[in-house]
Amino acid sequence: MPQTVATWNVNSLKVRLPHLLDWLGRHAVDVVCLQETKLTDDRFPVAELQAAGYRSVFAGQKTYNGVAILLREAGTAAATEVQVNLPNFADEQKRLLAVTLDGLRVVNGYFPNGQAVGSDKYEYKLAWLAALTDWLRGELARHEQLLLAGDFNIAPEPRDVHDPALWEGQVLFSEPERAAFLALLGLGLKDSFRLFEQPERSYTWWDYRNLAFRRKMGLRIDHILLSNAAAARCTACTIDVEPRRREQPSDHAPVIATLG
């Protein structure tokens, strides 16, 4: 069973492939959940990742969205029970990919952004979240060891937001979105990051504008949730901000969970 699992919204795998390959060379994580690959499947960089020691499972589309799961050859069994998108939610957008790895169910999601509270895209986000929650209930019944990773586009608590007063009621931090996050926890999932002491102002996303990263003006919206059995094995969860400091970075940083 895999020991380390990461999630990273790369905001275009084409642009970020050099960063990703460099990062994989330094971290050797067993499983990497990617979001916003923005690539059709025929353009996925299978060979480059294979050369780096990773097999790829992916579901993409042109321009937007797209998810992938990378599996380190040396650290993981073959993927079984591959699921693309939610079976209970008809959707053209490629936002969900799940695989089973030697008994661990890995669910990778690129949750809708929601654009603005009250918009059509916000309603779509809440409907997608409701469908995800319904589907996960069954998945958890079938898989004691389960992990839900990805870009949730939800900051669950005030401490996950650089300026909670400014963000109150805004998309990514609105009450219905936070309630949907709590409903996921209510299924029997734990936020792996909060299982441990963490630095103040820990975030996973910073706006490209206004020097937001340097000014620590971020949000913690990328998460790794664990079933109780998986949480019992979890020994660490960290955010790696190093890639965000580089030239031409993704606006998201990777999150890494370690399972004992």
Add this chain to the structure above:
DNA sequence: ATGGCATGACAATCATGA
């Protein structure tokens, strides 16, 4: 109040993100 910045499709701006 608006745009700031980044990416992709497309060929000058525009949709989208968060």
